[in-house]
Amino acid sequence: MQYSEKVMDHFMNPRNVGEIENADGIGTCGNPVCGDLMTFYLRIEPRIEDPNKACISEIRFKTFGCGAAIAVASMASEMVKGKTLSEVTAMSRDDVANELDGLPPIKMHCSNIGVQAIQEAVKDYLKKIGRDDLAGKIKGCPDKKH
Secondary structure, three states, rough: OOOHHHHHHHHHHHEEOOOHHHHHOOEEEEOOOEEEEEEEEEEOOOOOOOOOHHHHEEEEEEEEHHHHHHHHHHHHHHHHHHHHHHHHHHHHHHHHHHHOOOOOOHHHHHHHHHHHHHHHHHHHHHOOOOOOHHHOOOOOOOOOOO
């Protein structure tokens, strides 16, 4: 299995690893079949007039998984910094995989988990500010048994 230089760089030198104490949003997603698990912690710069325009000012993550999972979490965390919540919820697994210059087909599920975990953190934030209406529109992680 051949990985791109970007995948190897983000695996060997992951960015934004750790937790944010009293995070505004926390989201976890995992795949019990492969064993990958990702948790993202967000600090949000709010926009009271329109929560979708709130921005991610800080992001940290913890990942249990393979090298591709670590690289995906690192790249996804870099991609969403400074983005609005609506931009983040529109993000797809292909966006992350493309930024990494591709992933082997057998590892594409990792990019799904990364995007879904970040979207779970956005949902958590929206619920905390009383915007269940907006949180309910975000797909997030399909497996909430973790």
